[in-house]
Amino acid sequence: MVTIKASHTVAPNQPTPQGRLWLSNSDQTARPAHTPNLYIYKAKHNIIEYDIEKMIDSLSKVLVYYYPVAGRLSVTESGRMEVDCNAKGVTLIEAETAKTFDDFGDFTPSDSIKEELVPVIDYHSQPIEEIPLVLVQVTRFKGDRKQQGLAVAVAVSHPVADGYAWIHFINTWAKVNRGGMLDLNDMPCLDRTIRRSSSLSSPPPRFDHPELKPLPFKLGKSDSTEEQNKKTTAAVLKLTSEQVEMLRKKANENENLSTKQGSRSRPCSRFEAVAAHIWRCACKARELDRNQPTLVRFNADFRNRLTPPLPRNYFGNALAATVTPECYAGEITSKPLSYAARKMREAVEMLKEEYISSQLDIALGEEQLESIKALFSRQGERRNAPFAGNPNLQITSWINIPLYEADFGWGKPEHFVLGYVCPFDRGIIIQGPENDGSVIVIMYFQISHMQLFKKFFYEDVFTSRL
Template structure:
């Protein structure tokens, strides 16, 4: 267990604009609860760490002042962001466990309760901090442990997803870390682009030009009429590691086995790491779930749209710049019996949908939607709210964090040795993350029903 030794409300150390910030459609469909991530550090040079973090946080909040604001509900289920400078929460805690006691830091209720800052959702939304950070020092290891001289620490982060996407959050954390270790921020780090009206390029709203199945109910398990029973089932998370050799083996196998279309003489573009590994996860999950042969299944993919829009968004855009797409439906038997390239091709087709025209149509679809709760990717730690979309069994959502600079979060005691989700998310969510070794190896954090965990692990490595 962990004991909280100090808790601070940190506000900007200079006056900031007291305004209401317009939120884009991409912000509106983000879950209004908090996304939890965790950084693990092996070094023990943490003297005055919290004091330095607290001081630098108050400084950087001047530039990222929306973080210190609060949300409020609007008519029709929308939310608004009040930049009122109420502050963010910074917590210091002591753990009664060593680093080794947490194993591979796979997300769990225990890990969330001990290393992730708690969010009290019984409060009105107007009182909830949008950012909470907890620094936890681990207990010293035993004398026969090779790491006994390294106390180690964890930084748990709870970030309100309405405020920004993962890339923007990581860039903020990295800028804060840079300031904490005494370095000067560059102009992009100091001046994030906060005006979300740049996303409102089709006003008044146009009618959507596409059907957007990604924002509608997904295929159900055969023989069911809703997702209630699937949502009730116990969920768990598993951490699976892929060496660079295993990644390359999967890529080579997938690309070598792809069917060559008759009459095409030019070299086909190889499948990417994401397309290959996502296809592998999709197939392994379908086998582990023991679905019927004719069970329809799809994968939701999400993409950073900063460079997909025309004109592109500014590099330092601070907000949600995400769009989602859906693979074509695939039957379980077809997915399992065909080569990995079959699933990889379907994932590629989903990604290729996300061009400027499709993204703007998706934003118009959201803007015109009367019941945002029906399409908002929202859930609380204590369970699914009424009407929340369910993306689990027999489907998946596979997120790539491979391009995010997560290991630049050096607060002065070295880069993190591990980064990943800090809570168990709903069934069917999987994250692909670069390993801290920076050698091409990857970490997969898969969130599934507990009953499917062991079979998924078995197939994951057996099929490589």
């Protein structure tokens, strides 16, 4: 049971610019909710002593530079979201839980973690325009000195920025809280107009854009309703740097084979190798018919895919969707890992600048704008991305995001997870806490298939049949 001790509204500690912040097409198509990032800190030798006033003060300083974060979402007559930079502030909650640090185990995402450690966000009884863009909950665990620790959950609005940008914000706040000075590297680039489309209406498609089309259904089904109604669970799966390199070696076998264009392909990345492994294990665990069509859908950061590239401190969504070619489950499970890895690579290599611009122009059509207006008027639900669960898969890569730099003065977090259970099959790949090449996969999977998935996940790393 969690007890809320106090709730604070934190605003910038200096006057900040007022007005509306234009949001790009990539912002408009982001999931219309908050993402709860959960950091777990454990006392190394003695009790973690945190000063809530110090946390409030440091946050108020950072909000001066990230002033849109203290605003609220709003909607235009046309249906585009904007940020009303009104300095209403963010919410910081102090809480205590009756559970000990050890009661949560490895902090695998669960309903218990969501209920105890994550701030409650009421999307139903209050207008969206009144919901803070950031809500923080700092929770102290019960227990003796050996079990002392804190959970810091930071729930951030996805339409305002992507994971890379939000983590930079959180790390900057942590830096200031532990006594660090702000410098140019901490300053966000808030100018979204560099991603403004040259067209006021959606132009004709310039590419086929399979990532915007419906995904395959289970054989014999005409929709995904049955799969959407199945419950999922979560697992935190760890791969050492040696295991990751073993997967990369297997993923890069047969690289003397030519690509469809007839030229030698580049080696598969760490992400492509691990994602291919996840896809393969998912197909095996689901025991799909070998003729079952399946694909993987994921987003990629396009900051460095544009000319000129976006600033690395660009504060917004810079994500483009892509999807593997449609394959058969039998191909994924029976062929070497390099086959699935090449399909992942093909999906990545579609994302050239012209393709990304075309996708973002098309994705924000009249249907999407109408769904945004309906969401704000509470007369309907926002149209979401296609259901990417069984027989398909959604995979997210946070491998290159510095998740463990959020040191508020108590040392680096011992665990980082997302504080919710995703309602469909999804894998999230993050770096290991030691930044030594190891990775952690936060895996959401249907309950009926999870045990088999975990079995294959580790067995297949070592088998020669990879």
